[in-house]
Amino acid sequence: MRIKSQKDFFSGLMFMAMGIAFAWGATTYTIGEGARMGPGYFPLMLGILLTALGGFIVFESLVVETEDGEPVGAWAWKPLGFIIGANLLFGILLGGLPSIGVPAMGLIIAIYGLTFVAALAGDEFNWKEVVILATVLAIGSYLAFIVLLKLQFQVWPTFITG
Template structure:
């Protein structure tokens, strides 16, 4: 088997899996009938359609273009880790440590995702953004955000 587009090959398989997963999941709910469609009717149909579309993407990846073309390419692991990690960190720490502590740490953590990271800029940015966000969201818009650690 010769793969012509790596990106389509992988994404086609993913779509087929997701579509089938939804379709199979939908069988847990009553399908109903055309006259009285149940909760499983719409998701089952959609799941099948998605799987078919995934199939089209998949088979086309075997046909068009030069061999082994359209590679997936290098994954930016560092950016992926820092960005996703800092969001999860923020979600986890905000209710526990409060805004004043978790927010600046999150910004420094996020900044590490960039290729031009320097501690000076990141810390400066963290201070500015924390003060700004405090003024806008907490002092100005009085949003309900925990400020200080929960154990204090």
């Protein structure tokens, strides 16, 4: 059988690999059952669903004819680097790096840092739009995680809150 869409084929394989990894990782927790779900139930179901979705996408890439075979292009190194860097920066700003003396900056600063660095991954950068997006994300995250879910983690840098 011939691959008729390379993009779909490889994205389906990626979904299947991630789904299997999630399902396998979930087996280290108590699974439970539908009525009494354990901590591993949701990741297991998510992994199974993701694997099934990937299998469908792979099947479709082998059956559905495309115009040019949709070849996989070159790696987009700039966006890849900025997105990975943005996530690393978020983690460092949120929790700090005590081993080298970097203090935790809290949720709000971490979200602004994440948004600005991730926005650099695109073709065009409009700082006004990024400020608006970061503000909306910061307010939404504060409301969701601190107010509604009542999670206990640092919101502002220590030098502000004391």
